[in-house]
Amino acid sequence: MAPGQISFMTNHGKAIPVLTIITILIAIWYACVVWMNAPFERDKAERISKPAPTLSQLIPATMAQERPVLPAPHQVVIEIWKTTGAMVQKGRPFSKRSLIYHSWVTLSATLLGFLIGTALGIMLAVGIVHNRAMDKSVMPWVITSQTIPILAIAPMIIVVLNAVGISGLLPKALISTYLSFFPVVVGMVKGLRSPDAAQLDLMHTYSASRAQTFWKLRWPASMPYLFTSLKIAIAISLVGAIVGELPTGAVAGLGARMLAGSYYGQTIQIWSALITASALAAVLVMIVGFAHTLVLKRMGEEPA
C-alpha cells in the first residue's frame, strides 16, 4: 500500500532534532489534555455548586480523571506498566488482563500472515519475472487488488470463516497475508529485474541455466528490494491483524482491547493498546531492518 515509506532506520545526526520535536509534541499533548478535559471539571464543580476551580486546581484535576477525553501521557504509561510489568511481577504475565497476552495474540497472527504473505509474494514475483503472460495478466490485477479497501472485507472473512468452523489464528492471519503480499510482489519484481543487461549477458556467456541465473544473480540482486518491502509488509500485517480482531466481539488481542475500550468509554485503555501496538510495530520493523543489515553485510555490500 505504501511502497518506499519506511526508512527511519538510518538516523545519522538526527537525534537532537528528533528529540526536540518529540518533546514539543508531548508538551502539546499535555496542553491538549488540560484544554480538552477542562470542561468536564468545570461541569463537575457546577453540578455540586462549588465555585469554578482555579487554574492551579484545574490542571492537576484534568490529568487525573478516570475517563478523560484525552488521557495524559503519564496516565497511559502507568496503565501500560500496570498491565505489563506489574503483571509480570505478580507472576501472571499471561492473564487475560495483561497486555502481554493481548500483544502475543496479535503478534502471532501478524507473524503467521507475514510469513504466508511473503512466501506468496515471492512466488508470484518469480512467476511474473519468468513468464510474460503472467506479467501482462497478473500484474494489473495485483495492483487493482490493492485499490480494494481490503480491511473492509476483514470482518466478513472472520465471521464467515467462523461460521464454517475455522476460527482463531488463521482468519486473522489471512487478512495480514492479503495486505502483506502486495509490497513483496512489487518489490521483488523490481528486485529480480534489477540486474542489468551486461550482468545477464555474462551469465549467458557462462551458459548458465535459468535456475542458475536465478540463484546466482537475480536472487542476490533482489535482496535490498526484498527487505525494503518486508519492512512495509510487516507493518501492514500488524494493521491487518488488529483490524481482524475487531469483529470477533472483542475477545483477545490489541484490536479487541481498543474495541472494548471504546464500548465502555475507557479511553486510557484505548490509548495504552494503541501505544503498545505502535511500539510493537516499531520493534517489528526494527528487527527486519536489523536482518537487512545483517544479510547485506554477509553479502559483502554496504547497507544502503
Add this chain to the structure above:
Amino acid sequence: MTLVVAAIAFWLTAWWVNQRLVSIDTGLNTSLRRLINLAVPFIFGVTIFVVWELVVRGLNVPTVLLPPPTMIGARIAASTATLWADFQQTFLKAVLAGYVLGCGSGFVVALLVDRSPFLQKGLLPLGNFVSALPIIGVAPIMVMWFGFDWQSKAAVVVIMTFFPMLVNTVQGLAAASSMELDLMRTYAGSWWQTLLKLRLPAAAPFIFNALKINSTLALIGAIVAEFFGTPIVGMGFRISTEVGRMNVDMVWAEIAVAALAGSVFYGAIALIERFITFWHPSVRSGRA
C-alpha cells in the same frame, strides 16, 4: 462436477490464448500492442469471474461462504438506492473531506517545514516512523471526540493521509538538484519563484505518489472507522451489520462498490498525474 471441469477447461483456454497473445511480435504496430496489453489482463479478469462462478456452483459452495458473482450482481442491481446512500455517506462526505483536508494540511506543513532544516531533520524520521504505525487505531478515539456522523470518519482519514503527504512532499522538495537551484539563483529568483517554477514541479512525482497511496488509505480509514460507531448508513456500517445477518451477498455488493470507488479514485489521480508530470521518464516510457 461438469461445471468444475468446465471451469478448468476455461482457465486453460484463456491461459493458452494469453500465452499466444503475448508472444505475437507486434513490431512497430503500437496500436496492436496497446490492444494486446489491454486484452491480456481483461481476459485474465474475465477468467477469474467465470471460474469463480463455475466452481462455486459446481462444488455447491454455500452462498454464506462465497456467493457466485451473478448473485452479487443481482443484489447490486436490486439495491442501488441503499448502495448509493452508503456511498454518499462514506465516500462523498467522509473520504473526500478527510482526503482534501489531510493531503492539504500535509502539503502546507511540508512547505512550512521546508524553511527550517532543523524541523525537517526532526520531522522526517518521525513522519516515516508514524507511517509504519497502525494509525487506524485512532478510529475509536476519533469516534468519541467527533461523534458518530461522518466528521469522525473524516478525522480518521485526515490523520491517516497527513503523514504520507508530509513525508513525500518534504522529500520531493529536496529533489531539485543543486545545479538547477543554482540556475534559479543566477536568475535572482525569489524563494516563491524557485518554489513555483522549479521545486514544486520537481516534487510533483513524489506528491502524486502520496496522493495515490492516500487514495486507498482514505477509503480504508473511513470504512474501518465506521465499525466503531456510525449512524445507520455508510459502507462500513452496512458491511458489519449485514455480516451479522449473514446477508453475504449484500456485503459483497458493498465491497464491489468500494473496490470500484477505490479504483476510479486511484485511476483519476493517476490520470491527473500523467497530465501534470508528462515530462517524467516513467510516464514517457509508459506512453511509448
